[in-house]
Amino acid sequence: MSDAAIHPAVLLAQDLIRCPSVTPAEGGALTLLASHLAAAGFSVERVAFSAPGTPDVDNLYARYGTGAPLLVFAGHTDVVPTGDIARWRHDPFAGEIVDGRLYGRGACDMKGGVAAMVTAATDFIAAHPSFGGSIAFLLTGDEEGPAVNGTVKLLEWAKARGEQFSHCILGEPTNPASLGDMIKIGRRGSLTGRLTVTGRQGHVGYPHLALNPLPTLLRALEALTGPALDDGTAHFDPSNLEVTTVDVGNPATNLIPGEAKAVFNVRFNDRWTLDSLKAEIEGRLARARREGDAEVSLTFDYSNAVAFLTNPGPFVDIVSAAVEAVTGRRPALSTTGGTSDARFIQACCPVVEFGPVGGTMHQVDEFVAVDDLASLTAIYRGALERYFGP
Secondary structure (H helix, E strand, O other), rough: HHHOOOOHHHHHHHHHHHHEEOOOOOOOOOOOOHHHHHHHHOOOEEEEEEEEOEEEEEEEEEEOOOOOOOOEEEEEEEEEOOOOOOOOOOOOOOOEEEEEEEEEEHHHHHHHHHHHHHHHHHHHHHHOOOOOOEEEEEEEEOOOOOOOHHHHHOOOHHHOOOOOOEEEEOOOEEOOOOOEEEEEEEEOEEEEEEEEEOOOOOEOOOOOOEHHHHHHHHHHHHHHHHOOOOOOOOOOOOOOOEEEEEOOOOOOOOOEEOOOEEEEEEOOOOOOOHHHHHHHHHHHHHHHOOOOEEEEEEEOOOOOOOOEEEOHHHHHHHHHHHHHHHHHHOOEEOOOOOOOOHHHHOOOOOEEOOOOOOOOOOOOOOEEEEHHHHHHHHHHHHHHHHOOOO
């Protein structure tokens, strides 16, 4: 297949995959996009941020137009490591097309989505150079990393400049099986807690001289995983608390351990805030405590992942209609899955997520269907037409 026969979004995605932008390396990906956007008339700025204990990160902000409304396309160009390259059938940074699939690290998460967004926007501007409003790109190199020097700071930087976003489309892979399956209109929050139960080490033959922390830990975990946190809400599944590790570190069979630890994570819906959820967890532990129990210590990891929802309405309808027009399917409106940079963007404007099929993200031989990239470009172009149309 000649380059002339390949869709422009696929060609751009190939070039992006060939940029080894494993977090926090820029790898040439943002430089490539800056060139494409500048050629289409965007004002492009590269912004780097740093913080103690974290790597410096390059980011990109580009805008076409000066008027309102301002529709933002958001995404990231950084990718996770490849793992053992020997396990890949296709070079993870070659952008090979085989049997209708574009292979490479970031093909679906999310260089394919970024390529489709950029292609759709530049095509739209070429057809409507004087449309009423503005289009912007908010692109980070820190989504797969600590998420400290990326979208959060880029949003703060844009706000300080007076940028006022109207709506945002984030191109994360949202479709579970086929393009058109699902739009994400919200995300659950995430909170990690750590329990340390301190007893008194001793010989199992003399239990009165020791204090076993394990019975206390087991009762604490039973209290945390007992009654359901909630039954779900209108747009969210029930919140779930999962115990992810239990550690004692005791190799001996005749030794009562002096300490036991456990870690749990809660994915919570919009019934909870971080503060109210912490209070619920602390209350459950307090009610489970018995006289003579070992000492229980609870700490929470820092979290900036709160539950949020973009209510169905005109903006969601615009994106849904664009999806249906291309795929023939009305997408489900979902809040499932993990976290994304949408949790930061939602504080600035309503945001929805729609991108490629995500079945192979972070996997060996990650790929995206070539036809899907062409269709995804048409969907983004359709959303632009509807958003800025009469």
